[in-house]
Amino acid sequence: MDIELIYKNAGAYLEGHFLLSSGNHSQYYLQSAKVLENPRIAGELAGELARQIRSTGIKADCVCAPALGGILAGYELARALNTRSIFTERVNGEMTLRRGFEIKKGEKVIICEDIITTGGSALEAAKTIFKMGGQIVAFAALANRGICARFFSDKKSKPGCKLPSDIALFALADFEFEIFSPDECPMCKFGSIAVKPGSRGN
8 A cells, every 4th residue: 555645646745834733844744634535545544554453463442533633534443443433632722532522441542643743642632541541552643754663664763752662653654754843944944934734725
C-alpha cells in the first residue's frame, strides 16, 4: 500500500507554508480529511492499520481519537477492530471526555490520530483516559511525521517526541518533512506568512 501516492492522488499532500498544531512551521502538510472523505479508501487504510495491530497480539476494548482530526480515522479503526469508538475534545483548552462517553476501570484503549507529529494531542487524550482508569495499549495513526518511532520501523524517536517509549505506535508510513520553530523558519525570513491548514481552503 503506497500511502504517499494515496495522499497525492487525493490532493492531500500539500506544499506551502503551514502552521502546525504544535506551533511549529512546515513546508508540507498532510490533509487527511481529503483522503478520508472516500469511505472505501478510509476503510482500506484502517483495515491495514488493524492488521498491523492484530499481528502483535495487542487487543483493545475501545478506540479513542482526539477531536477533530482523529475522529474519522479512529472510527474506521474501531470498525476494523470490531470495537467501540469514542473521542476526546478540548474544553477551555483541556482535553476532556464528554457526550456521555465512559471508560471502565482497566478498559484497554488505543489512541488513534490521523497524523502523529510530536504526539502531543494523542498524549493529552491518553492522559484523560488514564485518569478515568483506562489502560492505553497502543497509539495509532494513518501517517507518522517521523518524530516518534513507530512499530515495524527501525527509525528511532527524535527530540520532540512526546509519546511514551513503552507503548507501541502503529502507523502506515513515515513522512519526514522538515519542521521549523517560528524563529528559525526560513519561509518566515522571506516574508511568507504561515497558514493554519483549513483556514484558506486547504
